[in-house]
Amino acid sequence: AQSVTQLDSQVPVFEEAPVELRCNYSSSVSVYLFWYVQYPNQGLQLLLKYLSGSTLVESINGFEAEFNKSQTSFHLRKPSVHISDTAEYFCAVTLRNSGNTPLVFGKGTRLSVIA
């Protein structure tokens, strides 16, 4: 079975500072990896995903994540955060090439951007 560990439950950061949200996964087989974002009182929204190809993937709002197979990590980074990035971020994994098997989520990291 797969599992996801998000090492930080809360990350406070000042506006325009860089941030890294850490994610490690465990799986005996190949996986797809995802980051989802949840704004207050809303459902989760897909931020970015790694399926294959380049190990560095980017979102439209400046986030990026790099798949590192040897370290089984998929950390999320942004060079300069905005107040509007305040949200909870979830890392998730699912089995590769297995149809619509469910996502397994980490427990989330609450990012608080301070003005």
Added chain:
Amino acid sequence: DAGVIQSPRHEVTEMGQEVTLRCKPISGHNSLFWYRQTMMRGLELLIYFNNNVPIDDSGMPEDRFSAKMPNASFSTLKIQPSEPRDSAVYFCASTDRAPGGYTFGSGTRLTVV
């Protein structure tokens, strides 16, 4: 498309009462998932359906929970009888064949008093 629609948005009920949560997935999506979110346990998968057929319900906490998907456009999650420990936000999500490309509903916040 209006996205995944869940109702009600909020539900407050007394212990022992029956609760029914509803979900309308995105048209054309063939998989539907029910998740429960709590502070202590995070997001837990309760059950999922492929083409209206339940595939894995091992995450359903106990026999008080049941879920149905009578057709491709509707699913329900029922709790009978409800207990205070069932208080949580319940999310429904749907997807087509794209891996991990879930669309989540806005959730139902259930409070059992």
